[in-house]
Amino acid sequence: MKKIFALISTLFFLSTVSVKADVQFGFGLMTGQVSSSGTETEGTAADTSDRSKSFDELFFGADLFMEVVSDSGMTYGVSYVPVDVELGSGERADANGSDPAENDDGTRSASADVSDLITLYANIPVGDNGWYGLLGYHFATIETTENLNESSYPNEDIDGYQIGIGQRIDKFKYELSYSDFEDINISSSGGGTNSISADADALTFRISFGF
Numbered sequence: 001m002k003k004i005f006a007l008i009s010t011l012f013f014l015s016t017v018s019v020k021a022d023v024q025f026g027f028g029l030m031t032g033q034v035s036s037s038g039t040e041t042e043g044t045a046a047d048t049s050d051r052s053k054s055f056d057e058l059f060f061g062a063d064l065f066m067e068v069v070s071d072s073g074m075t076y077g078v079s080y081v082p083v084d085v086e087l088g089s090g091e092r093a094d095a096n097g098s099d100p101a102e103n104d105d106g107t108r109s110a111s112a113d114v115s116d117l118i119t120l121y122a123n124i125p126v127g128d129n130g131w132y133g134l135l136g137y138h139f140a141t142i143e144t145t146e147n148l149n150e151s152s153y154p155n156e157d158i159d160g161y162q163i164g165i166g167q168r169i170d171k172f173k174y175e176l177s178y179s180d181f182e183d184i185n186i187s188s189s190g191g192g193t194n195s196i197s198a199d200a201d202a203l204t205f206r207i208s209f210g211f
Helices: 002-020
Strands: 022-041 050-069 075-081 085-094 106-125 131-147 156-169 172-181 184-187 195-210
Antiparallel strands (some): 131 156
């Protein structure tokens, strides 16, 4: 709901200021690396251990955007990434013995993706030749897929910020940015009381074309 409200509010804002500015629609192509680290804490009577893991994933993606560009080059926009970005995945095999009270044998697997990424952004002119500073605010959903013993993790909505630098050449732009997302804290439902805490950030190179 928060993402939908932000998207509608931004589109309304862009439509009201577009009378004296150039309105552009377009698409972008991006690549980069997303880094994430997380810890799973098991809350069962047989296992109260913590397990930590870190991932560095190369990603490729695309986005759709709408923005308004003033005569001074000041730009306000919103972009939407329709494809998911993988944060990481893994699996482990548990073999705790034959005691029924402690037996938690089996293979456990889990993965997490960033989906429905919406970014509200501003391009602030810096000097001449189309250079600008980039400020953005992200809204996204962390979608989890897991194969666990009688439990599952829900999806989680998160926010984040973005900073970067780029250059506009007519209706073409290229930029390099850094994104940092808020900490992710998810508790399982079902047969267990496990929990996950994680954080993620990304370094992205993006080119875009407006029409």
